[in-house]
Amino acid sequence: MKKRVLSILSALVLVLSPITEVFASESYVKLEFTSKGNEVSKLQQELKKLGYYNISIDGIFGIVTENAVINFQKDNKLIIDGIAGKQTQNALYNKSTTVSRGTSTLRSSSRNYSDEDLLWLARIIEAEASGESYEGKVAVGNVILNRVDSKEFPNTIYGVIFEYYKNIPQFSPVAEGTIYNKPSEESIKAAKDALNGVRPVGNSTYFFNPSKAAGTWIVKNKTYVTKIGGHSFYN
Structure with missing residues (x-):
């Protein structure tokens, strides 16, 4: 009986693991003025690909990054607040109407x-x-x-x-x-x-x-x- 229960639990773990990974991949960190770190670097990289951010990627959410986010929000009819929340990040990372060419767009x-x-x-x-x-x-x-x-x-x-x-x-x-x-x-x-x-x-x-x-x-x-x-x- 115990062996059967353990087998069922093991099977459930295997089934649920991919689901957990999906939810984990959908997680995000709200980025705003003064934010720092790898997520900001990633944000800057994507903004740079689309022509909104044109200085070195430093992982610091300063005034240039904020203005880049605002301009992206304006162009994509998003809430204009200069904050890279879930909606803005989804629009940015899923953007498919632009094609990068080197440092240009x-x-x-x-x-x-x-x-x-x-x-x-x-x-x-x-x-x-x-x-x-x-x-x-x-x-x-x-x-x-x-x-x-x-x-x-x-x-x-x-x-x-x-x-x-x-x-x-x-x-x-x-x-x-x-x-x-x-x-x-x-x-x-x-x-x-x-x-x-x-x-x-x-x-x-x-x-x-x-x-x-x-x-x-x-x-x-x-x-x-x-x-x-x-x-x-x-x-």
Whole structure:
């Protein structure tokens, strides 16, 4: 009798073990500002794959990580609180509409761009980043397209490039006339990659060269994202 009971108990353990493992795999740790550890590193890694987090992975839930979470929540129509709870983590880890390419990200887009859009994007890339690396060129295109998608800026590439604030153009090449220079093949290629969704600077909407401009307002009011070549990028 005792042997039979032990056999039944053993069988139950074998049956329940996989179930226990499933529940264990579904467990999560709520991550928020000041959280630290491997779970934060994992969160940062996933955010980086999707183009929301663009600095080194340090396992510390600071202001940059919080802003990355907020931007991800905005894009995915989640509760916007900057906290990586169960809903946010599930959406993040199950995200399947993006494909990583190195440190950049490809994202699907419903927007259609014309040859004229490509020309103007290549022109601003050439004017702003002719001496930068290829990644730096794509990054400038990334910023222009982020502005197009933002409610804070005009909704066309041409409109973004030629936007004025208090009679001052937002981009110096417009004032200098270099915006009309013929773009190089590399700038055209960088523009195409940006239009196809490559986002080396994630959701950044501002950039400047610290060696040429102070960028005081940007530094004081925006969140630093990363630096590529001579340009610092902010969101």
